Amino acid sequence: MKSILKKSWPSDMQETLHYRLGEKPLHEYLLQNAINHPQQTAYTYYGNNITWQQLSDNSRRFAQFLKGEGVSKGDRIALYMQNCPQYLICHYAIQMLGAIVVPLSPMYKEAELLYFINEAEIKAIISAQELYEQVEAVKQQTTSLQFIITTHYTDFLPEAKTLPLPDELKIEKKKLNSNFDLLEEIQSNNPISETEQIDIWEDVGLMVFTSGTTGRPKAAMLTYGNALFKTAATAQGYQMKQSDITLAVAPLCHIAGMVMGVNLPVYNSLSCILLTRFDVETAVKAIEDYKVNKLYTVATMNAAILNFPEIEQRNLTSLELNFATSFGTKVDQNLAEAWEKVTGGCVLLEASYGLSETHTCDTFMPIENIKFGTCGIATYDTEIRIVDIETGEDLPPGVQGEIVIKNPGVFKGYLNRPDATKETLKGGWVFTGDIGMLDEEGFLYFNGRVKEMIKSSGYSVFPEDVEALLNDHEAILQVAAIGVPDKNRGESVKAYIVLNPAYKGKVSERDIIKWSKEKMAAYKYPRDVEFLDSLPATSSGKVLRRLLKEDR
Template sequence: MQAIDYRHGEQPLHEYLRHHARIRPEKAAYLWYGKEISYGELDRLSDRFAVKLAALGVKKGDRVLVFLNNCPQYAIAHFGIQKLGAIISPCSPLFKKHELEYQAADLGAEVIVAADQLYPVIEQVLPSTRLKHVFLTHYGDMLPPEPAISVPPEMSTPKLAVAGTMDFLESLEQPGEAVPQPALQMEDVALMTYTSGTTGMPKGAMLTYRNALFKTACTAFASGAEHDHVMLAVAPLYHIAGMLMGLNVTVYSGATTVLLHRFDPLAVLQAIDRYKVVNWYSIAPMNVAVMQAPQAGDYDLRSLRINPCTSFGITLTEELAERWRAFAGGCQTYEAAYGLSETHTCDTYTPPDAIRWGTQGRLLPGVECRIVDPQTGNDLPVGTLGEIAMRSPGNFKGYWNKPEATAATLRDGWVFTGDMGKLDADGNLTFTGRLKEMIKVSGYSVFPEEVETILIKHPAVKQAAVIGIPDPAKGEVVKAFVVLHPGAPASTPEDIIAWSREQMASYKAPREVIFRSELPATGTGKMLRRLLKEG
């Protein structure tokens, strides 16, 4: 199968940014509520951040955390880190103490770029991690004086100044020394995004410059992104899919992207109407919310021609797609892709003229897929349900400092996904569920061991086990089974739930807690979560 051709050769994506900065320096790379950030400016500012990091002693291979929601500062940090040859590791802005502490400690990171409003979480983890350089930024720092579209109210909060930290944008004001020019190879690790793998606590999936370039080229091919397009980026940049569309495809294609801090139906309507957006990667509940927004019919969406969509929480059905087509002036929406962090996502795509509803589409050029018996590893016939295994230039190098987990997932160049599915005779892949025990809450990955590790920090909890249970709005939610310490202060399920919401991201917190006298386990003590699901 022919692989994707790269538009400007095989080089790291930040070199694509430099290419567009040379030939179109004044063109807008991003539109941020009416403010233009040009390719030339994005290139200069990310260069300056690379210089600043180098001055702090950061070098090739060092890990840098980015603890931000969507904003232009995210793009500046992302490409600045990679220009230096350092490794960016995104953290969800929903993280609480234990989650940030785990990732920072696991990576041994010394530098973090964060939103000022998230500093209280950082402050809690400083004593137990190697973090010593903290850059803070405010989401409103780069807003124009008169925003062109609706701005979320949280972006108008007062800016927080913290002694001992550095203001991110102020640190870029002085050009400083020459931009570092490290010797980079396409197989160097550029990104570590945390994922479950097949089991256990979150693991840092090591993704290379080549992985990112290949999957970005695949995504640009699948979505038809071109340099004269205006795209809309709403999905979180810290998530692999949002990063791919909002950061990578933007600089790869040379397009202009309207960047939103978070999803807001009114802002989406305003953005598409005002900027004549052509291409929007959405999540199915977003399309529904936009159609239901007050005065939605007052906005002109006829510029929108490309709308790949992911089913999270709500399934993208043919009926829903037809409703969207009628609402959006003829724009077809369709299932975006199947993929996972270990493959830099986007292993499949749906050609708009060959939609097969109920599937995740066909394999992208250069991507191979096998359906195997999860017990024997033997290939299964077409149409037979089994474990999905993927191979492509997008496959990761392994998990950070976890050779055993790497060996279990990455075998002879194939990523054994732990997902169940089947291929039809036309090569369309249907994902049917997870062999592994990861829980998907509104599209977010929740790892049972991580939630359990936090739950047992509660003074009344002796043991905990969590599973996912179906939820009509979120796909799944977390259910916890808890054994209390004998003689512990009286606690109710509601007490445990309320405490959990203070200790972890809201989507990870249990929605239901059941008290048990004991939990099912093997003779060696391994938790048998499947028995909790069955009973």
């Protein structure tokens, strides 16, 4: 199988992976960038040019604050905010102490937030101002949360903005009841004198929530080495260099957005334009004004830019390479050709295949041998097998089976979930629960999911999670959630519900959708609800979601 996977390896690429500054945590790369390139712009945030020295200094100051509050190696600290410089400062400050970053989507609502805080035993949470009320509402129900730090996006905005601001960056800063204000603590603390000693291949530096193949979300434990390896492999695979200018618009709390927006700029010491979220006009202007040449997108972003009024009159010719992910819209030859035309030659390709348990980016697309409809070929030090779902035996090229992966990015397991870990992680191999195949050239095809995880707008939605949240509604007796095709989101959630008898005729499907919208993240709440008298189930009572999908 290894020989097959090497068939399409680019001829001009190094065959072995080289770590630019050696095998050390990425926060040590940040500190070295501040020494080697102190005045180079690291990130630009709506016109605020933040140098490597400033980013390093602010991270070290915040690390000192956290240390003073008792944060130490192994503690879990959550980040609950949209893209902003504070996210970067906090991420690296936490890891300088050997503590663990736990990204939480800013789309999470109270019930979801409470679950994640308790599941990961989070000690402190750093929240954006507009999200603080939700933290405040659940903090008394948590068992581990000791203190809250709040921040406001305007704290790192310049007086003269160069790009249009989204609405959340126009909200006035106000005094909150939180324990601490991030900017005040950065300003009042000296930089930490030394960072914690890290065993990069053993110590956990990141926990991201995923269901694995089944169940409610679990915290996947990723080491500092997992992050370093995947970042280095991606950088070398796509030939990133210090002179590159990138644009970070994907959510930093999402594993792919983290690699591209948090890790790669630090690893390569390159400059990154940071936006709080994707907006077509702002993204186009950022590319024009800052001469962005390397870009990571979700394909729906490319489609939105292509459909932007008079886009042919805009200057996107600085773009050279755009690695994109097929969510909602596929990265295919038609999209690539349209993109090449409007940008004057930029190459658009499928970014990679990966999952949270492997710190994503297990494959890359060879630039001179793009094969649309595939996820590319295995990256450095990576083995990919296709195995029979029933027997576990290896299958030959062209035969569909379960995708199984082994590389230095593989996680340590799920926090406090030994049974789930044993099911997914076997002898260093991650059994992904995904269906795919390899062709004769080693290109990987992704064909679907063994289990019933729903992929909505690029996010993983777990049926059990949606069901658990819906069960909080007093009118619901039973519920089953499935994914249904959605031309804009890829998939959206549909909920089949059995009502409590007392509520029949008193609650409508529209009422349930409205309630769900208030309780769940936007990508997660059901867009369609159907009432049934009963749900299909086994003799033991297990609901058979597959029958619901088959009956559609």
